[in-house]
Amino acid sequence: MEIPQFTCYYQQSAMIQNGGSPLKESKTVQTQTFSTSKITTAIQLKSRIQRENLQRQINFDFKSLKLNNPIISVRSRLLNDEDNDHNEAENRHLSDIELLRRVYDELRHKISQASQDEKIAKLKINKEISWKECFLGERMRRWSLWFIITFLAAMTIRDITLLVIEYLEYPKQSDMNIMFNESMYMPNITFCMSRQQAWSYLPLNNSELADEWDRRVKGELEKLNSRKKFLHEVWDYRLIAEAYEVIATLNSMERETTAKGSARSINFFRTQPRLRAKRAMVKAWLNEIQHRDVTFEELTQKVGLETIKYSIRRFQRTTFNESMKIKTRFRTSWISTMQFCFQPWFDADNYLEIRDQGNFFTMLLSHNADNLEGLNIACMSVDFHGRPSSLSRFMEGQGRARDGFNDDLCLGIRHEVTVDVRARYVMLENDDNGTACRKAIKQENEFDCRSRCRMEMIRDMCKCTPPTLSYLVKNKNEYNEFPICDYEKCIIDIRNNTYSDQQCTRKCYRSCDQITYEVSHVQHGKTFHRGFTIINLNWGSFEYLTLSQYWVWSMPTFIAALGGSMGAWLGLSILSLIQGSTYLYTFLTATIKKKRLRLKNWSRRNPPTSSTDEIVTCYRKKNEQV
Numbered sequence: 001m002e003i004p005q006f007t008c009y010y011q012q013s014a015m016i017q018n019g020g021s022p023l024k025e026s027k028t029v030q031t032q033t034f035s036t037s038k039i040t041t042a043i044q045l046k047s048r049i050q051r052e053n054l055q056r057q058i059n060f061d062f063k064s065l066k067l068n069n070p071i072i073s074v075r076s077r078l079l080n081d082e083d084n085d086h087n088e089a090e091n092r093h094l095s096d097i098e099l100l101r102r103v104y105d106e107l108r109h110k111i112s113q114a115s116q117d118e119k120i121a122k123l124k125i126n127k128e129i130s131w132k133e134c135f136l137g138e139r140m141r142r143w144s145l146w147f148i149i150t151f152l153a154a155m156t157i158r159d160i161t162l163l164v165i166e167y168l169e170y171p172k173q174s175d176m177n178i179m180f181n182e183s184m185y186m187p188n189i190t191f192c193m194s195r196q197q198a199w200s201y202l203p204l205n206n207s208e209l210a211d212e213w214d215r216r217v218k219g220e221l222e223k224l225n226s227r228k229k230f231l232h233e234v235w236d237y238r239l240i241a242e243a244y245e246v247i248a249t250l251n252s253m254e255r256e257t258t259a260k261g262s263a264r265s266i267n268f269f270r271t272q273p274r275l276r277a278k279r280a281m282v283k284a285w286l287n288e289i290q291h292r293d294v295t296f297e298e299l300t301q302k303v304g305l306e307t308i309k310y311s312i313r314r315f316q317r318t319t320f321n322e323s324m325k326i327k328t329r330f331r332t333s334w335i336s337t338m339q340f341c342f343q344p345w346f347d348a349d350n351y352l353e354i355r356d357q358g359n360f361f362t363m364l365l366s367h368n369a370d371n372l373e374g375l376n377i378a379c380m381s382v383d384f385h386g387r388p389s390s391l392s393r394f395m396e397g398q399g400r401a402r403d404g405f406n407d408d409l410c411l412g413i414r415h416e417v418t419v420d421v422r423a424r425y426v427m428l429e430n431d432d433n434g435t436a437c438r439k440a441i442k443q444e445n446e447f448d449c450r451s452r453c454r455m456e457m458i459r460d461m462c463k464c465t466p467p468t469l470s471y472l473v474k475n476k477n478e479y480n481e482f483p484i485c486d487y488e489k490c491i492i493d494i495r496n497n498t499y500s501d502q503q504c505t506r507k508c509y510r511s512c513d514q515i516t517y518e519v520s521h522v523q524h525g526k527t528f529h530r531g532f533t534i535i536n537l538n539w540g541s542f543e544y545l546t547l548s549q550y551w552v553w554s555m556p557t558f559i560a561a562l563g564g565s566m567g568a569w570l571g572l573s574i575l576s577l578i579q580g581s582t583y584l585y586t587f588l589t590a591t592i593k594k595k596r597l598r599l600k601n602w603s604r605r606n607p608p609t610s611s612t613d614e615i616v617t618c619y620r621k622k623n624e625q626v
Contacts (some may be wrong), residue, residue, distance in 0.1 A: 188386030304332025420540030
């Protein structure tokens with residue numbers, strides 16, 4: 001049996017203080033209520049009705065306490081039931097000890113009676129328990145319900161956790177299909193030949209004196225004294241050879257090598273005495289194009305056209321529609337000491353799709369067989385990705401497949417090259433080793449990105465813009481800070497060479513849309529003239545394999561799967577979670593506001609004072625003694 005606990009409320013008349021000393025009491029007694037301890041009878045019974053009836057039977061009234069002799073006032077049915085003649089006035093003037101003694105006796109009697117009733121009820125319940133009550137009773141049904149709810153909640157949490165973990169891993173899925181097309185896009189074709197083959201028609205005279213050569217070059221440049229004449233009139237072969245040598249030297253020094261190799265080449269070009277004449281030639285040509293307001297890219301195109309115009313007999317995009325004429329232009333893509341590369345170029349009106357299988361491009365080249373007699377001339381090459389063969393290994397990432405390439409186009413033979421698309425891979429953006437890619441940007445591809453990194457490295461070394469990479473400059477105001485390079489002024493410490501473009505090239509990615517080509521080559525013997533080389537490009541099949549990657553989860557599909565996992569076990573939905581969260585937030589907010597309001601009102605009504613604490617302590621000691 002638990003001993004009942006009592007808590008008392010005490011009242012004390014106001015003490016008027018002035019300067020810390022109490023004053024005399026006035027005739028009219030002024031009372032003030034203080035917050036003191038409360039007497040509460042806590043009797044734990046199983047039945048709620050018994051507890052409520054017992055609480056209604058005792059009511060303590062503390063409103064009539066006086067200053068010097070506080071008396072507890074109690075209205076109790078326990079006392080009134082014994083003697084109905086006791087009125088409220090008599091009950092009010094009971095002393096503290098008598099009142100507490102009577103209350104204690106009545107409570108002990110009631111508690112003992114309630115404990116006996118509880119024991120009788122337990123005996124009756126124990127007698128009526130059966131196996132049906134054990135397995136089909138209310139308690140078992142309640143436990144079964146909570147077990148099922150707990151199990152379903154655990155399964156829901158498990159499924160949601162696995163789903164979130166899978167979503168955070170960003171899984172990919174590939175879809176493979178076969179594409180059937182009625183037409184194909186024109187590939188980016190690039191032909192490359194050796195320098196000896198490109199110069200086969202130049203009547204070079206090795207016995208000509210250097211002074212005579214320089215005088216003739218100077219005279220020809222004086223004739224081309226304007227931009228229009230410089231770009232549109234025919235050049236003397238001396239101008240072609242000298243300008244070709246300038247472009248090839250700068251390209252090989254700035255681009256056709258590694259980053260550290262470029263630094264060594266620039267330093268070697270500046271310091272070697274035997275290259276004094278070449279340094280003067282490069283500087284003179286850069287000054288000539290600057291005076292005529294000609295860019296280095298325009299100089300490259302002019303030199304390439306003047307070099308190849310005597311060799312090209314036919315350079316034509318073909319169709320089976322004989323009435324259709326497609327205008328094919330010539331563009332120089334690369335000039336170096338090793339190779340000369342060019343490609344067909346089409347404007348918007350002449351860029352047409354390939355609609356027929358078979359021949360779609362024909363090139364007929366001629367060369368001076370007498371000038372090449374006895375020389376070991378390398379065969380030509382064709383690349384359907386548009387890559388200059390000698391430059392691609394320096395301006396591409398590692399691990400690239402060499403598809404769409406053939407380098408067996410030897411001189412004096414008729415070649416039939418058949419190409420078709422092997423597969424098209426559309427990958428998602430990633431940083432994985434070997435497959436790192438980004439979506440293609442029209443303004444700058446991987447080749448231009450790596451070229452820009454090389455330009456930034458040379459700018460860092462020499463504080464100038466390399467001529468061969470000046471085509472990447474979009475704003476001419478950049479030349480104010482980084483003018484065109486004069487490498488005689490570029491001083492590089494080779495021993496402490498820490499310049500590199502690797503940090504920059506890590507940001508250069510290939511396109512995620514990749515096409516691989518299948519190339520087959522057939523030689524049909526020698527041509528009718530030993531100085532001719534015929535190359536026919538044919539298109540094979542229009543069908544190809546596509547492999548596309550896509551994310552397994554998108555935000556809508558993830559939310560749908562999340563709702564399905566919650567609804568499969570507990571029947572929940574996103575809307576129900578939102579409603580539950582809103583209700584819980586509203587309930588907690590209202591509860592906190594009520595508690596704060598109660599504390600605020602209580603502190604206003606009952607300010608803490610030292611006198612109140614002393615009175616409460618005094619009466620607590622008195623109650624303990626009683």
